[in-house]
Amino acid sequence: MSTDFATIDWRSREIRIECQWIAPERTDAPLVVFLHEGLGSVAMWKDFPARLCEAAGVRGLVFSRPGYGRSTPRADDEIWDVDFMHRQAHEVLPALFAALDLGDKKPWLFGHSDGGSISLLYASRFPDKVAGLVVLAPHIFVEDMTVANIENARTAYLDTDLPQKLGRYHDSADSAFWGWNRIWLHPPFRDWNIESELDGIRCPVLAVQGIDDEYGTLAQIRGIAARVGGCELLEIPECGHSPHRDQPDRVIVAATSFITKNRRQTP
Numbered sequence: 001m002s003t004d005f006a007t008i009d010w011r012s013r014e015i016r017i018e019c020q021w022i023a024p025e026r027t028d029a030p031l032v033v034f035l036h037e038g039l040g041s042v043a044m045w046k047d048f049p050a051r052l053c054e055a056a057g058v059r060g061l062v063f064s065r066p067g068y069g070r071s072t073p074r075a076d077d078e079i080w081d082v083d084f085m086h087r088q089a090h091e092v093l094p095a096l097f098a099a100l101d102l103g104d105k106k107p108w109l110f111g112h113s114d115g116g117s118i119s120l121l122y123a124s125r126f127p128d129k130v131a132g133l134v135v136l137a138p139h140i141f142v143e144d145m146t147v148a149n150i151e152n153a154r155t156a157y158l159d160t161d162l163p164q165k166l167g168r169y170h171d172s173a174d175s176a177f178w179g180w181n182r183i184w185l186h187p188p189f190r191d192w193n194i195e196s197e198l199d200g201i202r203c204p205v206l207a208v209q210g211i212d213d214e215y216g217t218l219a220q221i222r223g224i225a226a227r228v229g230g231c232e233l234l235e236i237p238e239c240g241h242s243p244h245r246d247q248p249d250r251v252i253v254a255a256t257s258f259i260t261k262n263r264r265q266t267p
Contacts, residue, residue, distance in 0.1 A: 003042070003070075008095040010066060011078070017096055018042050018070040022053045022060030030131060030263060031107040034062040035115030037242070038180040041069030043169045048244045048252075052110070056256040061100075061107070066092060073175035080183040082192055085114060089121035106131040108259060112244065113137050113215070114180070116207075117194065120224070124200035132204040132262050134255045136243045137213055140223050141193040142184075146215050150184045157181070198227035204262040205231040206255065210239030210246060232258065 006017045020042050023029070034049050036042075041064040053060040065088060067074040097107075108131050111119035116138025123130045139146065156162045157177050166173035183189055205228050207221035218235055225231040234254050239246040 005070075006063075006096060006099040008092070008099050010092060010095060013075070015066045015072045016070075017066070017072075017099070018064040019100070020049075020062040022050050022062065024059055026057070026059040030056075030058045030259065031102070031105060032056070032058050032060045032110050032259070033107045034060060035109060035111035035118055036062075036064065036068070037113035037115055038184070039068075039166065039176055040064075040112065040115065041169045041176070043069060045244075048248055049110075051248070052252050052255060055252050056259050058108070058259065063096065067172075067175045067179045068170055069176075070171055073170075073172035074179050078179075080179050082183070082186070082189050084179075084183055085117050085194075086121055089118045090125055093118070093122050094126070108132050108134065110134045110255070111136070111138065113139065113241065120198060120201065121194060123203055123205075124194075124197045127200055127202040130203050132206075132259065133201075134206045134208070134258065135221075135224070136208045136251070137210065137216060137241050138207065138220060138224070139216060140195050140198065140220055142190050143216055143219075145217070147185065147190070149214055150181060154181050154185065195223055195227060198224060201228045204258070206234065206258040207231055208234040208236065208243050208251060208254065210241060210243050211235055211237050212239060213241045215241045 003020045006019055008015050042062050045062055049060045049062050064071040066072055106129060109119035116135035119133050119135055123133055163173045170176040207224045209218055209221045221233055225233055236243055236247050236250055243251050
């Protein structure tokens with residue numbers, strides 16, 4: 001695996017995006033793009049993307065969104081608004097794909113939590129530019145339990161060694177944490193809801209969630225299935241908010257099977 005950086009123009013400034021390619025030599029294989037959670041980064045995926053790509057025989061792209069990992073941190077005065085996931089899907093992803101010269105190739109998007117929501121929003125806005133989605137613990141609306149646990153995370157960040165732990169994975173732990181935490185706890189964000197936007201998705205979707213997810217109920221992925229025809233669900237017992245960490249083998253088998261089954265739709 002090789003780590004590289006791409007440069008995009010976003011929010012009126014030049015942003016460096018940390019990227020890691022997996023098996024780039026598989027030029028004829030589908031490309032799976034991994035989109036991390038609200039506190040994630042390239043490094044926080046650990047070896048999961050490589051394991052999935054090996055099992056599925058695909059190539060992969062793992063990247064850190066602006067403000068995360070080794071990508072350009074948030075500016076000190078940069079406050080995310082309610083549409084922050086829309087902007088990632090509608091602005092950052094297209095700019096990154098253009099900078100990487102993906103051309104007309106249709107990637108698969110593999111998104112976790114906020115990254116799953118961003119994947120859904122991208123597929124809705126650009127239905128002809130994506131081969132399929134695998135989304136783990138995505139959010140399509142805000143639940144009380146989500147907000148309560150994000151409030152708990154704020155307390156932990158202020159009172160424990162969580163900043164030091166996050167600092168292993170981000171150039172600026174404050175950039176990653178406060179960008180995510182402040183917008184999720186911003187009162188207007190309680191009305192955030194993307195259910196109606198799911199109607200625009202035309203690609204195959206596998207939605208995965210742990211039955212013991214502490215950040216959302218199964219209403220999240222079941223809500224996707226209610227809107228997206230042919231959406232497949234995987235509800236995993238003894239699994240929390242991070243299925244790829246709690247039950248990695250189960251997720252790899254399911255995702256590999258799903259991608260292989262739908263591979264004929266991937267150019």
